[in-house]
Amino acid sequence: MLTITKSDLARILDHCLAGYPNEACGILGGRDGMVEKVYRMTNARPGPTTYEMDPEEQFRVMKDIREADLAMVGMYHSHPGGHAYPSSVDVERAYWPGTRLPNYPSAVYVIVSLLDRANPAVRGYRIDEGTVSEISLAVTEQLDDPTTTH
């Protein structure tokens, strides 16, 4: 399970809607499956069906997360015209090139579908060695107060 506050989820949705019709992306810093910090990233290859985080920005954010003694608990990107499920390319890129070794095995890949922009669908996945499994997302008012499951 990945737990996120309502306000952090709103920040993610705002970012994805602002990026429409292109894909938007970001990194989630936190610990113990709880998102403590949302980093909105620049999509260096913007398009309605592509994203690639700006590499230098990604490097800086990963460093910031380490220095804050947090972990990269997840990352998000939007599917402006697709469902909230990883595409074959999303899965391929989650692995080290030419292997089935996940690049970020402990991270949850959060996907925001904007098929219905008035009501975006948000789902989380773990992409492990050859398998994609859904991880439930819990949305809370505050991190120490788990209430609803998204």
Added chain:
Amino acid sequence: MGVKVRIPTPLQKLTNGKAEVECSAKNIAELVDALEKDYPGIKERLSEGGKVRRFINIYVNDEDIRFVNKEETVLKDGDNISIVPAIAGGRLKNEVERLGT
């Protein structure tokens, strides 16, 4: 004394679980060869035809080697090297989508 190399999780099987290793090399191309000597198999993971693989980014201290001198980027003692897989994705134009789960 040499350089310190931060090894990403998917390559740590090759470095016996080590997240950071030390090496001696004058540039990135030499570094890849030096790593291969100590951790056989790592060169093929990092490069293809002498070039760093697409979707793999290498940093010397805080500099992306693509904006310095790529594989010829010079290293000096005490440098910190980071190997970072890109975070990227996309959809093929003709991809048939799974309708949720």
